[in-house]
Amino acid sequence: MPRVMDAFRVEHWRRPHVVVAMGKGGVGKTTVSLRLGLEAAKQGMRVLVASLDPAGHLLEYLGLPGPLREQEVYPGLRAVQYSIEPLAKKVAEEYAVLLRRLAPGLDALGGGDVLRAIREAPGFEEEVFLRVLEGLYQRSDVDLVVVDMPPTGVALRVVALPRLHLFWSQRLREIRERIVSIKYAIANALGRRGELHDPVLSKLEEIEERNRRLHEELTRPERTSFMAVATPEPLPVYEVRVIAEKLRELGTMLEAIVANRVLMERAGSLGLEKVEEEALRRLRELRCSQEPPAGLAVIAHAPRPPSRIEDVEALEDYIVSVERGPCT
Numbered sequence: 001m002p003r004v005m006d007a008f009r010v011e012h013w014r015r016p017h018v019v020v021a022m023g024k025g026g027v028g029k030t031t032v033s034l035r036l037g038l039e040a041a042k043q044g045m046r047v048l049v050a051s052l053d054p055a056g057h058l059l060e061y062l063g064l065p066g067p068l069r070e071q072e073v074y075p076g077l078r079a080v081q082y083s084i085e086p087l088a089k090k091v092a093e094e095y096a097v098l099l100r101r102l103a104p105g106l107d108a109l110g111g112g113d114v115l116r117a118i119r120e121a122p123g124f125e126e127e128v129f130l131r132v133l134e135g136l137y138q139r140s141d142v143d144l145v146v147v148d149m150p151p152t153g154v155a156l157r158v159v160a161l162p163r164l165h166l167f168w169s170q171r172l173r174e175i176r177e178r179i180v181s182i183k184y185a186i187a188n189a190l191g192r193r194g195e196l197h198d199p200v201l202s203k204l205e206e207i208e209e210r211n212r213r214l215h216e217e218l219t220r221p222e223r224t225s226f227m228a229v230a231t232p233e234p235l236p237v238y239e240v241r242v243i244a245e246k247l248r249e250l251g252t253m254l255e256a257i258v259a260n261r262v263l264m265e266r267a268g269s270l271g272l273e274k275v276e277e278e279a280l281r282r283l284r285e286l287r288c289s290q291e292p293p294a295g296l297a298v299i300a301h302a303p304r305p306p307s308r309i310e311d312v313e314a315l316e317d318y319i320v321s322v323e324r325g326p327c328t
């Protein structure tokens with residue numbers, strides 16, 4: 001029986017390993033993430049499936065008691081649905097404290113205004129998702145974390161964010177270093193004792209280090225595997241291409257592609273034969289464009305949409321094939 005897991009280079013994984021699941025909304029990211037988690041748990045791994053997808057589908061799927069309430073849903077398999085609201089509040093408050101320290105003039109504004117400005121700043125949501133991801137990398141009680149990401153656009157911005165932060169914190173640190181050294185030289189020239197320790201500089205160094213680490217974790221295949229899920233249709237397949245391009249630009253690649261809800265013989269009777277064929281051909285092409293080539297798992301369209309963990313288990317009979325290794 002082929003398994004979704006076989007599409008990955010599990011033998012290179014270092015624990016705890018993180019699989020980042022991406023793809024267009026509705027293609028089966030949550031289902032496939034659970035399927036992968038289930039297979040890994042059956043292999044004796046301690047697995048956590050964490051959904052960051054605001055759709056929150058995981059809750060109904062597993063009958064979880066609510067967001068942020070992690071629970072074992074199968075022996076060896078835990079699951080949690082993240083809710084962004086409480087975390088966003090916490091992160092915004094942290095930034096407000098930092099901002100007030102860096103720019104005391106902001107006190108003229110009401111505390112609520114500062115918080116609102118932070119919450120509505122572009123990229124803030126991505127920052128919150130990144131915090132969640134960072135926390136997941138620190139889980140030492142599991143061997144594998146499967147992260148069910150929000151839809152493609154947001155997901156890609158989240159994984160690119162550490163590099164962006166790194167760029168800006170480096171530039172800001174250079175500027176701050178110049179300021180500190182000029183202050184020091186002036187103090188010395190005036191016969192006072194100069195101060196080389198600078199709290200702003202320390203904070204910038206901390207931010208830089210943190211994002212360097214995160215970027216490294218995300219782009220090291222031993223630590224992070226990227227999986228793209230698509231149904232055999234033009235738009236979802238196009239998104240896989242966008243994901244592959246972004247990952248290449250970040251210095252990493254897709255490790256696995258999953259073609260989900262493939263109609264197979266039934267495609268013909270629906271007049272979708274050509275569309276499906278073309279989509280699978282493109283996914284294969286994308287698999288072979290990765291270095292090393294990605295794995296490709298094909299899952300057929302089940303007659304009943306999976307909606308419980310038992311259905312995910314029963315999906316076994318619908319995993320049609322897994323292609324891996326060199327392309328000829």
Ligand SMILES: Nc1ncnc2c1ncn2[C@@H]1O[C@H](COP(=O)(O)OP(=O)(O)O)[C@@H](O)[C@H]1O
Nearest residue numbers: 025026027028029030031261300301302305306
């Ligand atoms: N292989 C499959 N066969 C039939 N239905 C599927 C299959 N995979 C997923 N589904 C159904 O498709 C819908 C979307 O799946 P879901 O995993 O929630 O997608 P996403 O997380 O990408 O939004 C759900 O109703 C799910 O039950």
Ligand SMILES: [Mg+2]
Nearest residue numbers: 029030053057
């Ligand atoms: Mg989902």
